[in-house]
Amino acid sequence: MTSASVDLTLRDLSTRGAADAGCSTRLLDAPWDVDATDPGYGPGASMADPIPAGAPAQGEIPQEYRDASAEELDRRILAAKAALGDRALVLGHYYQRDEVIRYADYVGDSFQLATAAKARTEAEAIIFCGVHFMAETADLLSGPEQAVILPNLAAGCSMADMADIDQVEEAWEQLMEVYGGESEDADGLMPIIPVTYMNSSAALKGFVGRHGGIVCTSSNATTVLHWAFARGRRVLFFPDQHLGRNTAKAMGIGLEQMPMWNPRRPLGGNDAQGLLEAKVVLWHGFCSVHKRFTTAQIDKARAEHPGVRVIVHPECPMPVVDAADESGSTDVIRRAIEGAEEPTTFAIGTEINLVQRLAAAHPQHTIFCLDPVVCPCSTMYRIHPGYLAWVLESLLAGEVVNRITVGQDVAEPARLALERMLSAKPAPARTTTER
Numbered sequence: 001m002t003s004a005s006v007d008l009t010l011r012d013l014s015t016r017g018a019a020d021a022g023c024s025t026r027l028l029d030a031p032w033d034v035d036a037t038d039p040g041y042g043p044g045a046s047m048a049d050p051i052p053a054g055a056p057a058q059g060e061i062p063q064e065y066r067d068a069s070a071e072e073l074d075r076r077i078l079a080a081k082a083a084l085g086d087r088a089l090v091l092g093h094y095y096q097r098d099e100v101i102r103y104a105d106y107v108g109d110s111f112q113l114a115t116a117a118k119a120r121t122e123a124e125a126i127i128f129c130g131v132h133f134m135a136e137t138a139d140l141l142s143g144p145e146q147a148v149i150l151p152n153l154a155a156g157c158s159m160a161d162m163a164d165i166d167q168v169e170e171a172w173e174q175l176m177e178v179y180g181g182e183s184e185d186a187d188g189l190m191p192i193i194p195v196t197y198m199n200s201s202a203a204l205k206g207f208v209g210r211h212g213g214i215v216c217t218s219s220n221a222t223t224v225l226h227w228a229f230a231r232g233r234r235v236l237f238f239p240d241q242h243l244g245r246n247t248a249k250a251m252g253i254g255l256e257q258m259p260m261w262n263p264r265r266p267l268g269g270n271d272a273q274g275l276l277e278a279k280v281v282l283w284h285g286f287c288s289v290h291k292r293f294t295t296a297q298i299d300k301a302r303a304e305h306p307g308v309r310v311i312v313h314p315e316c317p318m319p320v321v322d323a324a325d326e327s328g329s330t331d332v333i334r335r336a337i338e339g340a341e342e343p344t345t346f347a348i349g350t351e352i353n354l355v356q357r358l359a360a361a362h363p364q365h366t367i368f369c370l371d372p373v374v375c376p377c378s379t380m381y382r383i384h385p386g387y388l389a390w391v392l393e394s395l396l397a398g399e400v401v402n403r404i405t406v407g408q409d410v411a412e413p414a415r416l417a418l419e420r421m422l423s424a425k426p427a428p429a430r431t432t433t434e435r
């Protein structure tokens with residue numbers, strides 16, 4: 001049976017002298033060693049991405065957690081959870097390592113986890129085993145008395161960091177010069193509506209809230225784009241160019257109407273006419289995990305496994321989504337596998353921790369990751385049972401460590417942008433190009 005543990009897979013590869021089958025031998029290091037020596041995102045898919053100056057770093061945790069064996073950490077985590085009872089809720093994102101997921105009270109994608117946090121009002125503390133923007137979203141949706149804790153502060157997200165609020169404010173100023181400001185035209189439409197993917201900082205969610213915009217997830221991006229086009233001529237979509245492009249293309253928008261905005265260039269590297277003709281301005285951001293998937297991997301999977309069902313995440317580049325049989329959010333992928341009645345071979349284009357867990361949970365199917373190199377999300381991988389034991393035992397001792405809070409000035413418009421998403425209804429099947 002396939003092991004659900006990416007840690008064990010990496011160790012097995014290493015002992016067989018095949019460590020290079022993982023994208024970095026440093027994946028085997030303890031995350032506190034990485035925290036102490038690596039100022040970047042750490043080993044894994046984002047290791048080559050430049051990290052912004054001032055990104056949160058994790059201080060050293062007490063030696064007892066760094067020295068503890070897996071068995072001791074297991075015993076201490078379970079004991080702390082039992083003692084805390086309903087006071088603490090542990091949330092685990094699908095992309096967390098299996099050694100962490102086993103302690104989660106609820107497992108899901110970022111939005112499912114944030115809504116789970118909202119529903120559990122009796123929990124004083126929400127321990128979010130995921131990344132920074134997810135903990136921020138949980139803080140936005142949970143009650144003011146609830147503390148949201150991120151076990152390792154270095155667990156950011158390279159994609160979310162690609163749309164820095166200062167760059168976005170600067171881009172907006174330039175766009176307003178081209179479009180003549182933020183006012184409705186004769187048809188009651190704004191020149192452009194900002195749409196941010198859930199995978200973005202609270203500051204960005206606040207920005208879109210202040211400018212009449214909305215948040216989307218990979219599950220509702222089409223609904224949200226319809227919402228935006230009912231209110232504006234165009235959309236500024238960030239941070240993920242691929243989700244924006246894949247969604248808009250499926251709605252019938254031509255690639256020539258989707259210019260890319262490169263924040264390091266004047267007008268994002270466009271001319272004013274191109275921006276006037278645009279329907280969707282795509283921010284130059286991407287997920288380093290999903291960028292690894294290629295059409296060559298799909299061709300290989302089809303050649304080696306006739307009849308294989310290829311499902312990829314919409315954060316993958318457009319040619320990969322086009323070459324796949326299906327694309328959808330992590331939850332769509334999970335449900336597609338759960339719903340397959342006959343033994344099926346699946347090639348999946350998403351994060352390796354989820355793929356290995358699905359493979360272990362469904363031995364009647366053959367399930368493998370399209371990418372043959374074991375390369376987890378660098379920042380998801382920064383969460384480790386040692387940090388979980390530390391935050392839980394600190395809580396038990398009356399100390400809240402690593403709390404993530406969103407300031408009121410940002411929280412109010414960010415909640416507004418989230419509420420717009422929650423109330424957006426699927427639109428009739430009319431494309432924006434009909435207008």
Ligand code: SF4
Pocket residue numbers: 046095131156157158159160199287288289290351377378379380
């Ligand atoms: S998988 Fe991609 S989008 Fe998700 S946390 Fe990792 S880098 Fe960010």
